Amino acid sequence: MIEVNNLTKQFGHKTAVDDLSFSVAKGEVLGFLGPNGAGKSTTMRVITGFLPATSGEVKICGIPVAEKPEDAKTKIGYLPESAPLYEDMTVDGFLRFCASIRGYAGTSRREAVERVIETCFLQSVVHQSIDTLSKGYRHRTCLAQSLLHDPEVLILDEPTDGLDPNQKHEVRKLIRELGKEKTIVFSTHILEEVDASCSRAMIIDQGKIVAEGSPESLRNDGDGSLTELFRKLTTSDVAA
């Protein structure tokens, strides 16, 4: 469903993503781990078509993102790291706007919006203005827009960032549920999320893959602890 071949992304002289190659099949949930600045968000931004690659290729369901961006984007639901929203709209208005862009109109639009409101537990804030929402609700609203068109591929950038433990639990449960039918890639640096939600994980550091495998195999490599493996394989930007 997702194929990344020799992806490189440079910003001027800085190489953020260095010859990255991996693929994700249908029904797989891939966890992207790595320290800050490793290239996780940049990789996701290239996959979703927000940034063009410097070299290499990304295919979504066989569609090359660089050549047919609009077709590829219809297959993807994306939750950016900052969970951006239009501050002056209500939750309902925002979701209706996104649904229109996704091609829904009339009854089908209303049903799609109601469906995601229920999935993401937004019933109590439906008519509230987005600039008054708490962080948890903002994240869930942005997650809701990524689910509107029932996409085959979900790209979630730090979906539990800043949420309280209850909310984290709900989001992880949701990811597990959705992962049964969809292809999901989510990034995190909360290592316990790897066990909780994904079928496969990848550790990225300085734009390169440094470890890959199922959560169990990674833990074995790290002598029983994922944190140990993480600390062993990734460079710290703080002097030891």
Added chain:
Amino acid sequence: MSLLGILALMVLMAALVGAPLLVRNIRAIFTREVSSFFTSPLAYVLIFIFLVAINALTFLWPGRELIENEQAALKDFFFYYHPWVLAFYAPLLAMRTLADEHRQGTIELISTMPVRTIELVCGKFLGSFILLCASLFFTISVWITVSSLGDPDHGPIISGYIGSLLVGGTFIAVTLAVSALTRSQVICVAVSIPICLLLCIIGFDPVQNFFSDSGVRFLTFVGELLASVSVMPAFVDFSKGLIELRYLFYFVSAIALCLFITNTVLQNKRA
């Protein structure tokens, strides 16, 4: 301008030929723009200031007061000021539209949805243009005043409003192109307003007379070149009641060119 216009239109057509523009997307975007404008108190303040400026200039400019001069023809006492006021108002109206996407981070959302950049640009333009229409609509009070006091010829007034809309639309398109190049609203306004003023000045009669009366062939040529790029000659004709095809073409191609520039800059900026 006609050659440049043809070129601009051809380029725009080529850009669109790949796939038909999704009206649905453009409509969703400009609907959002228009409703979002009115959630901010700034919007009402802007429109109010615009109306005060237009009305004050019309009724209170010393020596050119509408009532004292007993002129029912609005050309010299009302439409005369429009391009100059619009050179300030249109950039103020349009400066937020792209800048807000960057500020809120929603550019990342909209760029990862199946919306083509040209659809986003057209939606943004139409959003600001609709607001311009609304602002100009409220100046109808002057038309009503004049109609009740005298017997004006309505044809030139209607074509004058069409001219104002086209001038405003051109200035909005210029502002959009500038806002694609800079993230700062302040810089955008500081660059757009002078450009719009320049587009007025180079076609303004006293300036044009300088070039045409100089007797130097090169200067006369420069004068004609400037007049062909300026909004003024076109607008003056519109306010007299003359809707000439070449001037319609001028406005359409100027807007198309600016939108094309905006589209190109937005697409290439992230590469």
